Amino acid sequence: MSPLDRDATVHAIDVVGWFEQPSLTMDRCLQDLQKVIDSGECRPVPHMVYSADQIYAAMDGVLAGQEAGKTVIVLDDGVSLDRAPEQPVLDPTATYLVVGGLDGFGAETARHLVRRGARHLTLVSRRGTARNQDAAALVSSLSDQGVQVDARAVDISDPKTVDQLFRDLDAGGRRLAGVVHAAMVLDDDEVTDLSVERYLTVLNPKLTGALLLDSHTRERNLDFFAMYSSFAALLGNRRQASYSAASLTLENIARQRRHDGLPATVLQLGAISDAGYVLRTGITSVMSDYGILPMTSSQALDRLDMLLHHPDTTVTAVVAESRGHEQALMAFLPAVTAPRTATLVHTSDAGADDSLLPRLRAAATAEEARPILLDALTSWLASGLHTTPDRVDVSRRIDQLGADSLTATELMGHIRRHTGCAIPAPEVMTASLTSIAATVLHHLRPESQS
Incomplete structure (x- = not known):
């Protein structure tokens, strides 16, 4: 405001109001401005x-x-615009702990850490390698690659057992550099049919285990602390109340660790096709029928790589898109259509189909066509504002609803594609949806002006 030092007067002018009504003066001003821009006089x-x-x-x-x-x-x-996954390089002299690391996706995670440079792994599960051929084969395979593997049976929800685990880690003389909490138990059923014991069966390994791992690593110099959650925490699942609750609590633990300056990352995993529960139970096709398309363990672990290399994200969803199965997914998980997850289903906006223009022209009168068009406009704007159509006030100017120039441009694009009308930006940015609808109808049905 240095001009004020020279006794200058500053006036604030609301130029938005100039565009609310047609004006020959404003048209001339815009033409003059375009000339000085084209000539280079206005830089x-x-x-x-x-x-x-x-x-x-x-x-x-x-x-x-x-x-x-x-x-x-x-x-x-x-x-x-996609950033290629960057591969983290792990410390070959340090130890990495994978809870639930002897089976399923946890075992794939252990193999992945070895590919990224880990040479000392502590892999724990409730059963250990006893009567577990897959776990024994995993340990043998990793050992053949020169990896030192400590595989043991640990109840991660038992404080005394976890205390002993960390005492043994300290006795090994190596720095504990990273923790992956992949333990899980599922017991799906309707909420009314779940007993306290069945709740605890699911909560203890996931939730209690996470709390114990958190408390035992707070004074340690970890490079990462990763926990596997479920996309059920993001969208809900009526038969997985206990597992959803445990998964959501992992996110709270991670946020508290971040608040305290400690590393923490949660991956909300979807269906994994080649490892873990979905493969073991043979429900890959069932999940697909529900619209939950599986992804490979390699695809999911690429996301883990990204988070380990750029650990600035606390919670991230690791799910496959549902292209071609949107209707099935929405029927199974209606909450997926909420603004924060709507991009997963890629549904077309309400009213934004090729039938809009024929329906507008088929309406007997302009008044009959108006609500059809207004519904489409409301849906398009709601999508741009990341909200729902019922929260859009059609009588208010869209800039007052929070629309910026990009949102207005997107709305103009919808109008042009689905009605063939090209409306100038000022007539969109400073108008209400009701006014925009009237303008479009005037182009399509001149009798609507009367």
Whole structure:
């Protein structure tokens, strides 16, 4: 505000109001502005341009306050925005503990840690290797690769047994560098049919085990502390109340550790096709019928790699998209259509189908067509605002509802694709959905103006 030092007067002008009504004066102003921009007389504000593959460097500069003016990302054709998984390099002199690491996906995790450089593993499960051929084969395979494996039977929910486990780890003389909590027990049923004992059967290994691991590692210099949760914690499952509760509590434990400056990551796992419970029980096809498409253990462990290399995410969902099975998934888990998870099903917006324009033209009158169009507009805007249509006030200007220029552009795109009407941005940004509907209907049905 240095001009005030020279006794200048500053006026605030609401230019948005200029666009609310047609104005020849405003049209001339915009034309004059376009001329000085085209001639080069009016130069862009200071800015830095980055290509799409430099987006992380651009954001780092913004966060560090190193960029002057605007930061622009150029989206060139053929540029991938997916960050390739980076492989973490583990400490070959340290020990890594995998709870539930002798079976299923926990065993795949143990193999994965070895591929990333681990040479000393402590793998525990309730049974250990006794009467467990798969566990014995795992230990033998890893040992043949030169890995030192300590496989033992441990009830991770028993404080005395866990105390002894950590005393033995300390006696080994190596730093405990990482913990993966993969233990789980399932006992699915309706809530009304679950006894206290059945609840505890599920809660103890997952929840109590996590609490004990947390308390025993708080004073240790860990590189990572990863816990396997379930996508049931994200979406719910009426027959997995106990498992969902345990999984949600893992997230609270992780957030508390992060708050205390300690490492913690939770992976909300979906169905794994080639290891663990889904494979063992042979329900891969059943899960697919429900719209829950399985992913491979390799795909899930790629996400673990990303989190270990960039441990800035506390909770992440590791699930396959449900393309082609959206209706089945929504019938099985209705909550998936909530704004935070709607991208998993890729459903088309309500009213955003090819029948919209024929339905508008088939309406007997403009008044009959108006609610059809308004429903579509409301759905499109709600999607852009990450909310539900019932929370959109159609009588308020969309910028007052929280729509920015990008949201308005997306809404204009929907209108153009599904009605063929190209509406100027100012007429969309500063208008209510009711007003926008009237404008579209005027283009489609001139009699609606009367």
